[in-house]
Amino acid sequence: MDNDDKCPKCGSALGEITTTKSGKKLQRCSTGSWVDGKVEGCDFVKWLPSEAQTLDEKCPKCGAPLLMAATRFGKRMKKCSTNKWDPATKTASGCDYVEWMKTILEPLEEDCPKCGSKLVQVETASGKRFKKCSTNQWDRENKVAVGCDYIDWGK
Ligand SMILES: [Zn+2]
Ligand SMILES: [Zn+2]
Ligand SMILES: [Zn+2]
Numbered sequence: 001m002d003n004d005d006k007c008p009k010c011g012s013a014l015g016e017i018t019t020t021k022s023g024k025k026l027q028r029c030s031t032g033s034w035v036d037g038k039v040e041g042c043d044f045v046k047w048l049p050s051e052a053q054t055l056d057e058k059c060p061k062c063g064a065p066l067l068m069a070a071t072r073f074g075k076r077m078k079k080c081s082t083n084k085w086d087p088a089t090k091t092a093s094g095c096d097y098v099e100w101m102k103t104i105l106e107p108l109e110e111d112c113p114k115c116g117s118k119l120v121q122v123e124t125a126s127g128k129r130f131k132k133c134s135t136n137q138w139d140r141e142n143k144v145a146v147g148c149d150y151i152d153w154g155k
Pocket of ligand 1: 007008009010011012029030031042043044
């Protein structure tokens with residue numbers, strides 16, 4: 001594999017891969033130096049896709065293993081490992097199965113009105129927030145929700 005490690009702006013070599021606090025990986029042009037948020041020299045930054053992690057789960061569409069991937073914005077999704085993006089033709093090939101993960105934001109100091117357990121704040125992939133009972137879980141094996149089904153979509 002040809003590693004594309006030249007800066008497209010100035011042709012210099014790219015610097016070492018660094019990881020941000022939020023776990024994103026990036027590579028900066030080696031001629032640029034960043035001091036207090038300002039750049040001297042070339043300001044090219046290449047964001048690297050997070051490494052996808054193969055999951056012990058099968059794609060419901062085609063049966064291939066699923067991968068856990070993350071977007072640059074930190075949203076997590078599961079996608080089919082046969083799915084490939086071709087940047088040259090801007091087309092995707094393979095299976096198009098994607099499952100966006102819900103993100104649990106934080107446990108709340110609120111009791112569930114149904115069962116008295118604590119509530120948790122959740123955000124869906126589309127950015128909707130809701131509260132649900134912390135005892136509520138998705139049982140993948142049996143494909144059923146278990147625990148308390150209380151959900152508060154707010155106002
Ligand atoms: Zn450069
Ligand atoms: Zn698939
Ligand atoms: Zn409950």
